[in-house]
Amino acid sequence: MTRQLCLTILLTVAGCASPVNAPMPQSSALPSAASAEDDGTYLQRIDPLGGQWRVERLGRQDFTRFNGWINFSGGGFLNHGAGCSGGYPAFYRIEENHISITRLEKAQVGKCASTSTATRPLAIESERRLASFLDEVVSWSRPDERTLLLTGSGGESALLTQPIEPHPEIAGRWLVESIGGKALVTEERPPMLSISMDSIGVYADCNSMGGTFSVPAPGRIKVTGPFVSTLIGCSAEDAAEDALMTAAITSATAFHLQGDKLIFSGSKDMVVRRPPPPDRRLTGEYVACGDTLLGAYHEGPITLLIDSHNMADNAGCSASYSTNGPHISLVLEKNRPTCASPAPPFLPGQPVAIGGAISPLATVRPDGFGFDEQGRLILRTMRGLLKMCRKGSPLPLGG
Structure with missing residues (x-):
């Protein structure tokens, strides 16, 4: 059961989002928003x-x-x-x-x-x-x-x-550097390999492929289940990249660590390395990506421009803010019509419109933030978690 669920996560990122988590406790003295940066614990805390x-x-x-x-x-x-x-x-x-x-x-x-x-x-x-x-x-x-x-x-x-990771030394996300001695260069998304709970998967510009694996002896690896794939229509070039990564993983028989690199040996040797840590600073320019915010349907683009003291969204609503750890306190500008609409009460299964001319700041009221391992900003709102990608960054899986 655990393997089945973990493999599902490796291959499927678009999921069900929903209403909101608990408010974070506030302190009487909030730090300056200029210091707002996730220390790596914020996502679990929100x-x-x-x-x-x-x-x-x-x-x-x-x-x-x-x-x-x-x-x-x-x-x-x-x-x-x-x-x-x-x-x-x-x-x-x-x-x-x-x-x-x-x-x-x-x-x-x-x-x-x-x-x-x-x-x-x-x-x-x-x-x-x-x-x-x-x-x-x-x-x-x-x-x-x-x-x-x-x-x-x-x-x-x-x-x-929650289960204990059986292979912590190789678990996590890896950037595919080369296959068969040749650099693997993609256009939209960096080629990634993901390992979690006896499941292994790869993805780049098109499909996501994955299967289960075992480690029969130290340094040995065997893909033990069928290597399944999503079925997105791809260009010939993208399909060739998918096939190359699939062949490298399914033929791998051994692995070893060398510094920050993980090297798989098989009919097509593959070298992967740890990606650089994501930028976890709150300031930046963002656009909604990945999962749809459940409890809301998107009427148009959802964007946020965040500096050290203020936020502005796609509808022209702006707000000053302060932070206390992962908690965000917003003060909407009263003289802006797009900020004037009260946030509708949450009723399970009854979504509201958001995006385009409709302000996300006024409608779903973000009150917490964190970053995931892909570098996406995750905002806790009155209607669930809203995923935002930093503009200019590579598209995440599911983005």
Whole structure:
């Protein structure tokens, strides 16, 4: 189950985003916005539940045999599964350590056609039990970095964990430098390799390709599952790049580290290196990219120009701001008509318009920021996480 979920993430970046996370605590003395820079922890602090979690225990019941999981994404959307099925969607919203979960549809459990007759009743019951528990969840806590505790209104709790990376020395993002001794040069996006939780994937200007792998012995590697790909129509040149990267990965039999480079040996030797760290300073010029902001539909481009004290958006609304760690405090300009519209209240499943002539600053009110490993600015808003790319930077995967 873990491999399947991780491979899905490697190949699919456009996802469901959603409503908002908890406000950050404020200090009486806010630092100058000129010093606003993510120290590498801000994204987790504005999105503390984000990611995939394995359900270890529900109440007193060991849940590991049911492969129960919950995926929190976009700052307010979740889906979950156990037994023999999953993908049940819901919205969540947190205020400090309180959480509320809203479903637009009742979870329909029991779709277990591929499960044996003997185990089907237990599988169905595990799905029903997890769905019912989540409908009653009222609070959350993070005892440590890898553990999440959810508590229901009746006092029952669930223990969730995030898996430990089995290959930390090679995990993460790598820039493809050369294949077969020749530099790999692309046009729009740098060619990247990504390794996470026994899944490996590559992408450049067109498709994303990925599969599972094993390390049968130190320094040895074997792609163990089918290497699957998205199906975007590509130019002949881009398709050739995809084929070259796929061949290099699927034929790799060994690897070794050399300084900041990772070298794969096989029929087509491939050299990759760690990319430079992203610019995590808040100031800059940005345009919305990647996932659509759930809880809003885009009427046109969404842009932000941010200096050390002010923000201005695509609609002409501007605001002064201050920061306290990842928290942003906005003061909209009152004399600008585009800033005058009050932010609509959030109602799950009822989106509002944003972009073009409609101000994102006034409509979704950013109140937190962080940067992901691709260098995208992630703004926490009243309606989920809004992803912004710095103008002039390479397009991210899914951008």
